[in-house]
Amino acid sequence: MLNEREVYFNGEYRRWDKANVHIMSHSFGRGSAIFEVIGFHDTPDGPAVFRLDEYLSRFWKSASLLEMEPPLTQGALQEAILTLVKRSGMKSGFFKLYGFYPEISFKILPPQRKFQVAVCPFSAEEALGQPLESAPRSVTAFVSRWRRLDPQTVPIEAKVAANYVNGMVARMESREKGFDYAILLDTQGFIAEGGTESLFLVHKGRLMTSALGTVLQSITRKTLLEVAGTMGIETVTGLLNPGALDEADELFFSGTSAKLLPVRQVGDRILNEVPGPLTRRLSERMAAITSGRDDQFRHWLFPA
Numbered sequence: 534m535l536n537e538r539e540v541y542f543n544g545e546y547r548r549w550d551k552a553n554v555h556i557m558s559h560s561f562g563r564g565s566a567i568f569e570v571i572g573f574h575d576t577p578d579g580p581a582v583f584r585l586d587e588y589l590s591r592f593w594k595s596a597s598l599l600e601m602e603p604p605l606t607q608g609a610l611q612e613a614i615l616t617l618v619k620r621s622g623m624k625s626g627f628f629k630l631y632g633f634y635p636e637i638s639f640k641i642l643p644p645q646r647k648f649q650v651a652v653c654p655f656s657a658e659e660a661l662g663q664p665l666e667s668a669p670r671s672v673t674a675f676v677s678r679w680r681r682l683d684p685q686t687v688p689i690e691a692k693v694a695a696n697y698v699n700g701m702v703a704r705m706e707s708r709e710k711g712f713d714y715a716i717l718l719d720t721q722g723f724i725a726e727g728g729t730e731s732l733f734l735v736h737k738g739r740l741m742t743s744a745l746g747t748v749l750q751s752i753t754r755k756t757l758l759e760v761a762g763t764m765g766i767e768t769v770t771g772l773l774n775p776g777a778l779d780e781a782d783e784l785f786f787s788g789t790s791a792k793l794l795p796v797r798q799v800g801d802r803i804l805n806e807v808p809g810p811l812t813r814r815l816s817e818r819m820a821a822i823t824s825g826r827d828d829q830f831r832h833w834l835f836p837a
């Protein structure tokens with residue numbers, strides 16, 4: 534099935550199994566591929582991509598942090614993506630957008646600055662490897678021994694493949710310890726985020742998350758803070774001590790693929806009502822927004 538899926542590959546449409554680069558390419562050998570995972574949703578106007586402009590701006594920012602030169606304009610890539618989503622015939626799903634160096638390279642510096650672009654659509658089931666109904670509705674989490682990448686070592690705001698070893702080793706530790714997800718502290722010992730998710734805490738009705746600086750500039754995080762504000766929910770971003778995990782009334786991870794994923798256990802601590810009332814309210818509002826049932830935020834949807 535996936536093999537017949539069409540992929541946008543540097544200006545042309547190719548079969549999934551023909552979207553390849555050489556093993557000696559710079560992006561394979563050095564992890565220099567920048568990427569985005571972006572969702573599209575079934576709406577009354579057909580499939581629509583959620584906050585495409587924001588994801589593309591972040592992609593451009595990743596490129597600029599790594600001195601990579603896009604081969605096309607943001608507007609042209611937006612058009613190519615919307616066309617691909619339409620051609621896929623899928624009502625909802627995700628796509629992974631890549632910027633990569635396909636050139637063969639023996640050196641650490643990329644052979645050139647201009648990168649190539651690929652866009653690969655897939656369904657939630659294909660990503661999960663199982664039917665959606667069997668996806669977990671809540672998860673267990675623990676504080677990892679691995680710290681979130683320090684912003685003084687690499688540009689952590691670049692969504693680049695090489696940075697993702699950080700989330701990978703944290704998730705491997707979760708698996709070893711029998712937890713679903715990991716919470717990473719920053720190198721100062723404050724709560725940062727999950728391996729590939731943001732982390733939110735609810736305490737006495739306030740929605741809290743780590744300040745930007747040591748965490749990815751997540752589009753879902755930004756969206757949730759904006760939406761919560763319009764719902765009269767007080768939001769706090771700042772330095773959070775790990776002790777806050779013991780006091781939180783609700784905890785959830787968030788991200789484009791995770792959406793809002795409630796945490797039912799953190800370390801030894803079992804949380805009572807999961808999802809908690811505020812998590813549930815936010816989840817329902819997000820579902821209404823992404824499915825085009827919320828007039829206030831309809832401008833966040835880009836119909837294909």
Ligand SMILES: Cc1ncc(COP(=O)(O)O)c(C=O)c1O
Nearest residue numbers: 729730731749751752753788789
């Ligand atoms: C480290 C990290 N934090 C947070 C997120 C969530 O970001 P977004 O909401 O933009 O998907 C991701 C997504 O991949 C991530 O890798």
